[in-house]
Amino acid sequence: MALLNDLEWRYATKKYDPTKKVSQEDVDKIVEAARLAPTSSGMQQFRVFVISNQKIKDQLVPISNGQQIVAEASHVLVFAAWNKYTEERIDSIFNLTTKERGLPADRFIDYTNRLKAVYLKQSPEENFVHTARQAYIGFGLSIAQAAELKIDATPMEGFNNQQLDELLDLNSKGLKSVLMLPIGYRDETGDWLLPMKKVRNPKEDFAIEI
Numbered sequence: 001m002a003l004l005n006d007l008e009w010r011y012a013t014k015k016y017d018p019t020k021k022v023s024q025e026d027v028d029k030i031v032e033a034a035r036l037a038p039t040s041s042g043m044q045q046f047r048v049f050v051i052s053n054q055k056i057k058d059q060l061v062p063i064s065n066g067q068q069i070v071a072e073a074s075h076v077l078v079f080a081a082w083n084k085y086t087e088e089r090i091d092s093i094f095n096l097t098t099k100e101r102g103l104p105a106d107r108f109i110d111y112t113n114r115l116k117a118v119y120l121k122q123s124p125e126e127n128f129v130h131t132a133r134q135a136y137i138g139f140g141l142s143i144a145q146a147a148e149l150k151i152d153a154t155p156m157e158g159f160n161n162q163q164l165d166e167l168l169d170l171n172s173k174g175l176k177s178v179l180m181l182p183i184g185y186r187d188e189t190g191d192w193l194l195p196m197k198k199v200r201n202p203k204e205d206f207a208i209e210i
């Protein structure tokens, strides 16, 4: 039940109190939730950038359709996914896994060959559809972890991805932005959404029993 209470508590915060900062310990926990997320074949196809620098947060406003949330929040997490699969990227986690588990180096060779046969044949655009989906899994868990810590968070897709990629020089890292997650503490009096009821489709419409 605790998780459900946290999910009831959270809302897509529209206005933050810019004077309240999230502690490094709590930022680390929110990022850790994303790091622990399950991903397809365990490849962790995304990375999280943690922005606390006010100048950079201010630069996020014009590329986020003027949403002030990104400047007023304590931190902005940017979830960025691999722009494409490569052999090295596919091998990387399996090399780490064999090493950390003390397995023979070729333990996953058949499996990685199968992955390569699928992903390296696709276009970078097709690859990115898949890698970006993995970012959403970590994103969801970070939102839940923030809620558990009673830290507000705003899931955000409303920004210009290309401009954000340029600002953070993501291309040189082989990454493309997927989502932003401003985190911080709500402005208790200034946020129009805070007093509003959370609205969801009724359970009977949502879960279809077969």
Ligand SMILES: Cc1cc2nc3c(=O)[nH]c(=O)nc-3n(C[C@H](O)[C@H](O)[C@H](O)COP(=O)(O)O)c2cc1C
Pocket: 010, 011, 012, 013, 014, 067, 154, 155, 156, 157, 158, 159, 198
């Ligand atoms: C992927 C995604 C993108 C979103 N993008 C934005 C955004 O750019 N700006 C914003 O204010 N809210 C954004 N939202 C918030 C949603 O509008 C909000 O989560 C939804 O209306 C449900 O309300 P709640 O989160 O308060 O329960 C986004 C949510 C998700 C999950």
